[in-house]
Amino acid sequence: GQSLEQPSEVTAVEGAIVQINCTYQTSGFYGLSWYQQHDGGAPTFLSYNALDGLEETGRFSSFLSRSDSYGYLLLQELQMKDSASYFCAVRDGASGTYKYIFGTGTRLKVLA
């Protein structure tokens, strides 16, 4: 079946760098996305990788290795406002159609 695995919780201090990993198992694959969700808020899009390699957007970077079915989100120069849950997501293109699968989320706690 299709699944995404990511750590449930990560803790880091302000100014540090943190990496959130995501491994996936899908029947088809059309790219890996990352979303941020603050408590009580809606998910907001952070990044997308369709091809292998690193995509950088400001303090956030995302990496994909399709051969390893693995990706990660890298957050640099952590700030308190980065405390949130982070979800990886794939568009699984099995059976000629597709559906969206989200991981269970990684709760990031940034300490002062």
Add this chain to the structure above:
Amino acid sequence: DSGVTQTPKHLITATGQRVTLRCSPRSGDLSVYWYQQSLDQGLQFLIQYYNGEERAKGNILERFSAQQFPDLHSELNLSSLELGDSALYFCASSGVQGTENNEQFFGPGTRLTVL
């Protein structure tokens, strides 16, 4: 503000009842997606509509149904409600059927409580 609106914000109802959640996508977006998020859980994809037609289906229960109207707003109907249906229901929209970067814009959600 993502530009996606959802009503109502909160909904409290009893088991066995039926409710309708409403979503208006961002101006110009043709795709609408529905997700369910239970307490401390990830997002469960329910269904996607593109320009009025169903395009993708996730783990949506038979008690649930959705549609997208000509003006592109969408409604999610939940019937024979059970306690386990209590959750946050998100609607999202995107520009085309599965955008180039898969970016979806999420609304603020409707919190459903079934008593």
